[in-house]
Amino acid sequence: MKVRLENLTKRWGSIYAVRDINLTVDDGEFVAFLGPSGCGKTTTLLLIAGIYKPTTGRILFDERMMNQVPPKNRNVGMVFQSYALYPHMTVYENLVFPMKLKRVSTAEMKERAQRVADMLGIAHLLDRRPGQLSGGQQQRVALGRALTKQPDLLLFDEPLSNLDARLRLSMRAEIKRLQIEMGITAIYVTHDQVEAMTMADRIAVMKDGMLQAFCSPDELYERPPTLFIAGFVGNPPMNFIEVEVVQRDGVYHAQRPGFDLPLLPERGAQAAGRGRVILGIRPEDVAIADEGIAGEVYVVEPLGRDDLIDVRIGDTHVHVLADPTLNLRLGDPVTLRFNPKKIQLFDPETERSLLWT
Structure with missing residues (x-):
């Protein structure tokens, strides 16, 4: 699914969280929103998800205007930093919960949950509850729950921030592999330039609610268009x-x-x-x-x-x-x-x- 943002703006009173964002995410593309805390990247993600409504501007999915479409009708899968799993439910129940809301048949729910669990290597955990899982296992369950919806668009809000360095490395590779294999359009919010550079096809760099650049990781690294980007992207810094x-x-x-x-x-x-x-x-x-x-x-x-x-x-x-x-x-x-x-x-x-x- 192609996502297009046209002059997207979100304002609370006189404070601009996001201002005049224009970009297009192509079908099957993996795009990262990169920037420091408070730059507007998560706000933009929540606008796309429908959790926030834009003050002005348009959000289009495959040329269909989405501004007034409620989140449940956007067919979007979302993975949060906090995992947001239901603690009283088993892994299996967490995986099938989105499908229950869409009234999917029991047989299909079981088949989808098993397929996704096998894909993510959590099939042996289906009877456990989130409190019995490690951080990496909980993150896989959260990703699996988003995938069982069979979404047209996957949204990630800093999903690896709570993991240790080694686990972040393996999960980065896992998420990218799954996204390529399934061909799902993905938007990934992060303040970690290593995550953005290694995972994304293109990176949207944001600062103070405004889009600074939108290009490939190589171009961003080799040809930084601004002093901010030159200093923010790259480790050690320029x-x-x-x-x-x-x-x-x-x-x-x-x-x-x-x-x-x-x-x-x-x-x-x-x-x-x-x-x-x-x-x-x-x-x-x-x-x-x-x-x-x-x-x-x-x-x-x-x-x-x-x-x-x-x-x-x-x-x-x-x-x-x-x-x-x-x-x-x-x-x-x-x-x-x-x-x-x-x-x-x-x-x-x-x-x-x-x-x-």
Whole structure:
């Protein structure tokens, strides 16, 4: 099922929770709503589910206007952060409860519940109650309950937040696999950029109730359109350095005290003459090399496969991912090489990228 939002706005009094959201989720697509707490992503999800009604704008399912359609008639399956299982019911009773409301026959209820339980690996738990299950098992039951409805649209509201790191990893893979196998359109709300990047076909980044970008994970990572997105997406986060771009002898340079970096012509030309700009580059795109910009090791943070090195260059700092076998120590002199193809430049006033606008 295709979902289209047109100028979707939700307001309480003078406070905007969501403002002028325009996007289309294609049939069978997995889309993540990503952003910090309070950005409006869950409100948008609840508007799609019909739990909230929009102040203005339209919600369309396959070109059918849904603004006034009650939640029970939208054929939407929803998985919550809190699982929201009925504690007095068994797993089987939780799975079939949505079908009872739709007056599905007993035989079909049993068949659907068994099929979904087998698919999720919870068939041996059908006689237990939620209080007898682990967090991961409860999450599978909550997902199974949504799937037994045979929904046209699956909505997830931060469903993995209560799980430990290892279980989150396996559940991410499980949810994505099921969504692909069943071909159901899915919208997934999360503040975790790793979840969004690994699971979604496209990501809608939100901030202050407004849509910042809607594109593929690769594009979001490689070509961030705003300073906010550049800093929010990626771990470790992107380095930001305030510079001025000037041209000398036909070559563009990003410079500040103790820092002078040659730029590719297509990048430098967009920023030259603007005065102060923000240069961004990810830690993995900076290398410790034999020549480049000189600095001094300020902090070493072991991450296992890599060390995250904080290098002081003049009065600024740059984070670098380095091989632990280099055995760098505080105060060691190092030289940094920046990948010129990965450098981003942003206007500090508008916070928009100077490269892709």
